[in-house]
Amino acid sequence: MNSSVYAVSSASAKGVGRLLLFIALALVSMVFAISFGAAAISFQDVWSVLSPFSTQDIEPLKERIILELRAPRAVLAFLAGAGLSLAGAVLQTVTRNPLSDPYLFGISSGASFGAVLVIAAAGSFSIWGVNIGITAGAFVGSALSVLLVVSMVGNGAQIERMLLAGVAVSFMFGAATSLVLYLSDPLAASSLLFWTLGSFTRASWPNLILPALIIVACLVIFLAYSRSLRAVLAGDENARALGVSVGRLRMGMLLLSSLLTATLVANCGGIGFVGLMIPHIVRRLLAQKQENIFIYTALLGGVFMVWVDVLARTLSDNAELPIGVITAAIGSVFFLLVLYKKDSRKGYQ
Amino acid sequence: MRMRSVLSLLVLLCGVQSKVLMANGSDLAVPAQRIIALSPHSVELLFLLGVGDRIVATTEYADYPEQAKAIPRIGSHSSIQIERVLELDPDLIVVWESGNPAQDVQRMIDLGLNVHMSRTKVLLDIAGELETLGALVGKKEQGEALAKEFRQRFLGLSETYQNKAPVSFFYQLWQQPLRTIAAGSWINTVFKHCGGANIFDDASTDYPQVSIETVLIKAPQVIVVPSHHGADIGTDMWQAWPEIPAVKNEHILFFEGDLLHRFSYRVLDGMEQVCTAFDRIRNS
Amino acid sequence: MMTDKSPTDKAPTGQALTDQTIRNKHNSAPLVQVNGLSWVVDGQRLLDDISFSINEGEFVGIIGPNGAGKSSLMRCLYRVNRPSEGSVYCAGDDVWKLSAKESARRTAVILQETSEQMGLSVEQVVSQGLTPHKKLFELDTEADRTLINKLITELELESLRTHSFATLSGGEKQRVMLARAMLQRPRLLIMDEPTNHLDVHFQIEVLRKVKKLPITVLASFHDLNLAAAFCDRLIVMDKGKLVAHGSPSEVISETLISEVFRTCCVVDKHPLYDHPRVSYAVHE
Numbered sequence: 001m002n003s004s005v006y007a008v009s010s011a012s013a014k015g016v017g018r019l020l021l022f023i024a025l026a027l028v029s030m031v032f033a034i035s036f037g038a039a040a041i042s043f044q045d046v047w048s049v050l051s052p053f054s055t056q057d058i059e060p061l062k063e064r065i066i067l068e069l070r071a072p073r074a075v076l077a078f079l080a081g082a083g084l085s086l087a088g089a090v091l092q093t094v095t096r097n098p099l100s101d102p103y104l105f106g107i108s109s110g111a112s113f114g115a116v117l118v119i120a121a122a123g124s125f126s127i128w129g130v131n132i133g134i135t136a137g138a139f140v141g142s143a144l145s146v147l148l149v150v151s152m153v154g155n156g157a158q159i160e161r162m163l164l165a166g167v168a169v170s171f172m173f174g175a176a177t178s179l180v181l182y183l184s185d186p187l188a189a190s191s192l193l194f195w196t197l198g199s200f201t202r203a204s205w206p207n208l209i210l211p212a213l214i215i216v217a218c219l220v221i222f223l224a225y226s227r228s229l230r231a232v233l234a235g236d237e238n239a240r241a242l243g244v245s246v247g248r249l250r251m252g253m254l255l256l257s258s259l260l261t262a263t264l265v266a267n268c269g270g271i272g273f274v275g276l277m278i279p280h281i282v283r284r285l286l287a288q289k290q291e292n293i294f295i296y297t298a299l300l301g302g303v304f305m306v307w308v309d310v311l312a313r314t315l316s317d318n319a320e321l322p323i324g325v326i327t328a329a330i331g332s333v334f335f336l337l338v339l340y341k342k343d344s345r346k347g348y349q
Numbered sequence: 350m351r352m353r354s355v356l357s358l359l360v361l362l363c364g365v366q367s368k369v370l371m372a373n374g375s376d377l378a379v380p381a382q383r384i385i386a387l388s389p390h391s392v393e394l395l396f397l398l399g400v401g402d403r404i405v406a407t408t409e410y411a412d413y414p415e416q417a418k419a420i421p422r423i424g425s426h427s428s429i430q431i432e433r434v435l436e437l438d439p440d441l442i443v444v445w446e447s448g449n450p451a452q453d454v455q456r457m458i459d460l461g462l463n464v465h466m467s468r469t470k471v472l473l474d475i476a477g478e479l480e481t482l483g484a485l486v487g488k489k490e491q492g493e494a495l496a497k498e499f500r501q502r503f504l505g506l507s508e509t510y511q512n513k514a515p516v517s518f519f520y521q522l523w524q525q526p527l528r529t530i531a532a533g534s535w536i537n538t539v540f541k542h543c544g545g546a547n548i549f550d551d552a553s554t555d556y557p558q559v560s561i562e563t564v565l566i567k568a569p570q571v572i573v574v575p576s577h578h579g580a581d582i583g584t585d586m587w588q589a590w591p592e593i594p595a596v597k598n599e600h601i602l603f604f605e606g607d608l609l610h611r612f613s614y615r616v617l618d619g620m621e622q623v624c625t626a627f628d629r630i631r632n633s
Numbered sequence: 634m635m636t637d638k639s640p641t642d643k644a645p646t647g648q649a650l651t652d653q654t655i656r657n658k659h660n661s662a663p664l665v666q667v668n669g670l671s672w673v674v675d676g677q678r679l680l681d682d683i684s685f686s687i688n689e690g691e692f693v694g695i696i697g698p699n700g701a702g703k704s705s706l707m708r709c710l711y712r713v714n715r716p717s718e719g720s721v722y723c724a725g726d727d728v729w730k731l732s733a734k735e736s737a738r739r740t741a742v743i744l745q746e747t748s749e750q751m752g753l754s755v756e757q758v759v760s761q762g763l764t765p766h767k768k769l770f771e772l773d774t775e776a777d778r779t780l781i782n783k784l785i786t787e788l789e790l791e792s793l794r795t796h797s798f799a800t801l802s803g804g805e806k807q808r809v810m811l812a813r814a815m816l817q818r819p820r821l822l823i824m825d826e827p828t829n830h831l832d833v834h835f836q837i838e839v840l841r842k843v844k845k846l847p848i849t850v851l852a853s854f855h856d857l858n859l860a861a862a863f864c865d866r867l868i869v870m871d872k873g874k875l876v877a878h879g880s881p882s883e884v885i886s887e888t889l890i891s892e893v894f895r896t897c898c899v900v901d902k903h904p905l906y907d908h909p910r911v912s913y914a915v916h917e
Contacts, residue, residue, distance in 0.1 A: 038563040061565070061592050068589070069562045096748055119525065185410060186426050186448075187577065187610070191523040194558055199526045201560060224769040230757065231764045235748040241711050242817070243737025243765030283752050318549055319557030320526075 022299040026306075030078060033306045034070045036314055041066060073203035074306055076211070080200070080268045081278070081305025082298035083215045087257040088275025089282070089297040090222055093229045094250045095159045098338075101275035102261040105162070105254065106145040106169030108272065111265035113173040113180070114141025116192050120184050135210070138266035139259075145169045146258045150251065158236075162254075197322030198271040200309055211263045215298070218256050222294045225249065271324045273331020274301055280338060380487025381441030381463075385434060387424065388445035391467060392417050393613035394479055395443075397495060400486045405437050408449075413607065413615070429453040435460065441485055443467060469612040472538045476500050478612070495614070502617050507542040510624045515546040516631050519569040519595070521584070523577075526558050536609055539616065540573075543624035544631070561586065570594050571630055573623075575606035598633070602626050662725070664689045664820060664849050665710065670719035672705055672873075679705050681873045682719070687821070687849055687866075694864035695853040698894050701870040703853040707823050710851070711742045724820055737765035741814035743824045747806070749799040755790055755809050756781065758798045762816025784812040788842070804835035811842060824852035828859060861885055861908045869893060885909045 031050065035043045041062055048054035049066045084102065091100040102108045118137035152165035177196065181189045222229070228249055231242045239246045264271070278301040282293050305323075308330075312321045385406045386392045392411040395401055401416060409425040411417050423433040426448050434442065434457060444454050446468045458464050465485060469478050476496035483492015518540060522528045530536050531552035540547060548567035549557060572595040574584055584601055591597045608619030663686035672680035680702050687693050695703045708714040710721055712728055721728050728736050741762070750758055760781055763773065773781075785791055788808045793801065798809065807827065814822055822843070828836040836856070840863045843850055854860035860867060861881040869877035869884055871893045877884045890898050890911065897914040904910070 038560065039566045064590075064592070065562055065565060069560070069565075093751070096751060098751065182427055183425075187523065190556075191526065191528060194526050194528065199558070201526050201558075227764050227767050227771075230753070231761050233748065233750050233753055234758070234761055235744075235746070237708075237713055237744055238742070238747055240713055240733065241737060241740070241742035241744070241823075242761055243732075243734035245733050313560065316553055316557075318552040318559065318563060319554060320560055322558070 019295065022296060026078065026299050026303050029303045029306045030074045033074045033077070033310045034066060036310045037065075037070055038313075038318070039065050041070075068204070072205050072208055073200050073309065075208055076200050076203035076267065077305045077309040078302035079208065079211045079215055080264050080271060081274055081308075082302035083211065083218070083260045083264050084271060084274040085278035085297045085301025085304075086215070086218060086222065086294060087260040088277075089279035089294060090229070090253050091257050091275070092279055094232055094253045095162065096233060096235070097159065097163065098280065099276065099335075100163070101273075102257060103170060103272050103275070105149060105166035105257070106171075106173055107142050107166075107258040107261045108265060108270055109170045109173035109177065110145025110258075111138040111142040111262040112196055112270045113177045114138045114144075114262075115266055115269075116177050116180050116196060117141075119192055119195065120180050120188060135263070135266035138262045141173065142258045142262035142265070145173055146255060148172075149254070162250075194322060196270045196324070198269040198324035198327070199312075199320065199322060200268055201320070202267060207267060211267055214259060214263045218260050219294060219298055221256060222253075223292060225253075226292050226294065229253070269322075269324065271305075271327050273327050273335070274305065277331045277334045278304060280334075379440075381439075381485055383437065383439045383441070384486070385423070385437060385439040385442045386411070387429065387443060388448045388467070389413070389607075390469070390475075390612040391443045391445065391478075391482070392420070393611070393615065394475075394482055395486070397614050398479070398483055398486060398488045398491055400488060403486065405439060406433065413613070424449075424453075426450075429457075431456055431460070434462070439463070441465060443482070445469070471535050472612075472616065473500065473503065475612050475614065475616065479614070499614060499617065503542070503620070506617070506620055506624050510544045510628060511542045513544040513628070514631055515544055516571055516627045517546045517548055517567070517569045518571040518573055518627075519548050519564050519567070520573045520575075522556065522575070524584075524586075527561065527564075528556055528558050531555050531557060539609060539620045539623055540627075543620065543627050545571075545623070545627055561590070565590060565593060568592070568594055570598075570600060571627065572596070572601045574601060574603050575609055576603060577606050598630075600630050663687055664691075664724055665851070666722040667710075668720050668722070670706075670709060670716045670721060672702075672709060672714055673717040679873050680709070680716075683870075683875045684719075685868055685875065685878060687851060689820075689849055690847070692844060692850045692852075692863060692865045693868060694860040694866070695851065695868045695870060696855075696857060696860050697870035697876075700872075701893075702873040703870055704825055705873075706870065707742075707825055707851065707853065710821075711740050711823055712736050734765045737817065737819075739819055740821045740823060741817040741819035743807070743810045743814050743822070743827060745826045745829050747798075747810065750797075753798050754795050755793045755798055755801070756785070756795065758809055759785060759790070759812045759816060762813040765817060780816060784815050788812045803830040804832070804839070807831060807835065807839050808842075811839065815846070819848065821849045821851065822846070824850065826855065827852050828854070828856060857885060857890070857911045861910070862903070862906070881908050885911060 031046055032043065035041055035046045039062065044056075045058055045062055046066055048056040048058055049063050050071075087107075088101040091102065091105065092098055114137035115134045118133040148169045149162060149165045153161045181192055184192060228239075228244045231239045231244045232246060232249065234242065236246045279293070279297050282297045282300055286293060286296060308323060308326050311326055312323050315321050382403055383405050384395065384400070384403045386395055386404050387408050389408070389411040392401070392404060392407050393413050395404055396414050396417065401414070404420050406423045407417065407420045408429075409422055411420065423430045423437075428450060431453060440463055442457060442462055442464045444457070444464055444466055446454075446466055447470065454464065454466070465481070467478055467481075469475060476499045479496040479499065480492045483489050483495070520530045520536070520540070522530055529549050529552075530547070531554065532547060532550045533555035537547055548564070548569045549559065552559075572584070572587060572593070587593065587596045587601065595601060604619060604622060608615050608622070665687040667683055667685050670680060670683045671678055683706060695706065697703050705714055709716050710723070710728065712733060715729060723736070723739050728740070731739075760773065760777075763777055785794060788811060790805070790808060790812060793805060798806070801809065824843070827839055827843070831839065836859060840859065843852075844863055852864075854864075864881060866879065867877075867881055867884045868875060869889065876893060877889055885900055887898055887900050890896060890900070899912045899914070900909050901912070902909060
């Protein structure tokens with residue numbers, strides 16, 4: 001008996017160690033990411049600005065670049081990665097489909113459509129008006145897509161109907177977005193297209209508050225329900241026999257995922273494949289561990305996105321690459337590898 | 350579809366020479382009477398030649414001069430209604446290589462219509478286009494005179510301002526995401542000949558997406574903001590960065606985008622405004 | 634022909650209880666009480682006026698041909714199918730008036746099929762059994778860990794603890810499901826075809842393990858000999874109706890099997906034990 005108690009506590013000590021490692025990785029990544037960019041700013045510069053212990057003086061412009069441009073951008077990238085990965089992880093769990101993500105449910109395309117419509121209708125005007133309008137547009141769009149999916153599914157919330165409805169809604173809003181782009185004048189259309197490909201250029205501290213609150217709130221809710229969510233993996237009828245109200249849980253999680261996605265689409269445009277890829281990697285890393293995947297999913301997703309943003313800013317001189325292009329390039333290859341391995345190994349591991 | 354609008358935009362704002370393409374070797378001796386002009390700038394040029402009343406159809410955004418707004422629309426940069434074109438029975442169609450879909454243009458040529466392909470890609474192509482259009486509509490002399498005047502005005506401005514002390518500028522083509530023009534863009538010519546130095550001269554693409562940070566480091570003396578079909582582009586975000594000379598000295602200039610983004614004769618008016626404004630800043 | 638019991642066609646079912654006796658939670662009251670239960674889907678009466686009861690500690694089997702309604706009946710007991718008429722009481726309460734969690738604390742279910750569990754390990758699947766006992770945020774306690782370890786040892790899953798559930802054999806999966814059900818600490822265990830997909834060895838092994846458990850069991854069977862061997866009482870269903878009810882030797886008769894299962898057979902006493910044995914006439 002003693003030995004098993006010992007085993008338990010050493011396992012949880014290992015878990016705490018692993019968690020700290022991931023948090024450290026996230027912090028170090030962000031500090032490093034902040035030292036990349038157009039202006040010549042060294043790692044030491046970043047350290048002396050961010051560390052409360054540093055006494056070294058630094059040019060005010062450099063300090064402002066670090067604090068007002070790069071730091072909020074790194075945080076936004078982290079939040080976007082964390083939020084989209086969480087949305088993907090929770091959708092994959094409630095649908096027991098390892099290939100689910102906000103795109104598959106039409107959430108992303110609904111949010112993109114709403115945002116694009118607002119930008120196109122407004123032309124381009126003062127930054128505050130645009131921000132509020134885009135966020136509202138994205139919310140309305142994603143809510144509309146969820147509403148459509150839900151109304152197709154009915155009370156049962158069966159997975160198959162949900163996925164089919166999601167795909168159809170996704171195509172519908174994709175078509176609507178294309179139509180808006182088609183009807184816009186060329187300059188607006190190409191700028192909108194840039195926007196739908198994702199970017200973190202809008203990062204500023206005030207803009208981070210809402211996404212941060214929503215992501216933290218969702219993470220807490222996912223952790224609260226993690227036991228029920230794990231029971232859903234056993235199948236709907238099994239989960240009901242374990243005392244889980246599957247339909248209600250699935251619907252709630254779908255709504256939360258759409259809230260997460262809409263917030264992030266409104267702030268960063270369309271960024272795909274993160275929600276698909278990161279939960280997979282986390283499950284692979286921690287497959288047999290009796291630990292909650294959501295915290296790790298959020299941390300790893302955030303770290304991944306921070307580095308994707310570094311690539312976006314540094315791959316091309318004087319110009320930025322769209323984030324969505326990089327994530328899609330990495331993600332699609334990953335997707336194919338997963339399918340290939342699944343096929344060759346027969347069955348999910 | 351998206352791809353096409355991007356392509357058409359990229360080409361739209363790029364540049365080469367114009368030359369006349371007579372699809373069917375049609376008879377130049379007979380001046381065109383029923384013209385379809387498929388770009389806003391060709392409408393402007395035709396009105397300038399005094400044959401605006403012969404235009405029977407045009408495309409979206411052809412809004413100058415005022416009378417142009419009354420012309421029926423039969424397409425946009427992304428598509429042309431070929432059936433309407435046939436119905437209108439034109440004897441000349443002025444298409445724009447960079448602004449009309451290639452497959453629609455090819456279809457019109459295949460249908461035996463008299464298609465003039467305008468290939469304006471750099472500023473001075475406008476003069477050549479005036480000559481060509483003049484010849485096609487039986488206003489050869491006016492066309493040549495206008496072309497000559499265009500070149501003279503352009504060279505005059507250029508001689509006055511080009512070699513003065515350079516004024517570094519940032520051109521805010523679009524705000525969200527932040528986009529600008531680089532050396533390869535024909536719009537840049539206007540600024541270059543006014544003695545402006547684009548801070549993104551060395552960018553790898555002609556219309557790059559850039560970050561505020563890069564603008565900060567390059568510290569432009571002027572930020573140029575074109576209006577976009579009447580709507581103003583946001584500039585609030587610059588107020589937070591007095592480190593930029595343009596912001597500190599309140600040298601954020603607004604110009605009418607249609608003057609600078611269109612291959613029309615009016616581009617010289619825009620250029621004149623830019624040159625004077627830059628000179629004022631230069632001397633301040 | 635050794636039918637020692639007369640055919641129990643339309644046999645009377647468990648005595649009807651008044652509300653008074655249902656609320657009376659005295660030990661002698663049955664654990665499960667099904668009263669006049671009907672389940673109607675799209676106008677079809679898939680379950681028709683079914684009444685029976687199960688006493689604490691009993692092992693009750695449901696037999697009947699495919700489509701008789703065995704699984705549907707059990708689903709009414711664990712809150713998946715809501716009865717159209719009648720009621721289901723478990724430990725004194727109407728299960729449809731309990732919360733899903735409270736019901737799951739009273740009734741555990743082992744289904745024929747489970748999903749592949751998306752990479753969960755044996756230990757994680759077993760610990761799903763804690764779900765109905767935990768509030769939001771509540772973590773596993775030392776006592777939970779001890780109980781999980783005990784169940785894993787008892788069901789000989791020690792060496793498989795960290796294996797992925799999806800890679801297990803049918804017999805191993807069934808043992809994992811049994812461990813999970815026991816972790817739920819239910820008063821009633823419902824099993825749908827517990828011997829499906831198992832070889833003879835595992836069929837007997839699983840049922841022996843269940844039989845030893847100090848809980849009440851309701852299980853459906855296709856194998857009449859297994860049902861006769863392990864069940865204290867049998868319920869026979871056909872076309873949504875309860876057609877017979879009693880001890881194995883009361884219920885299993887040549888007449889009943891030929892009527893309900895449309896199969897000729899000989900029923901005699903098992904050579905080793907007291908319960909009946911069915912031998913089918915397989916050749917025409």
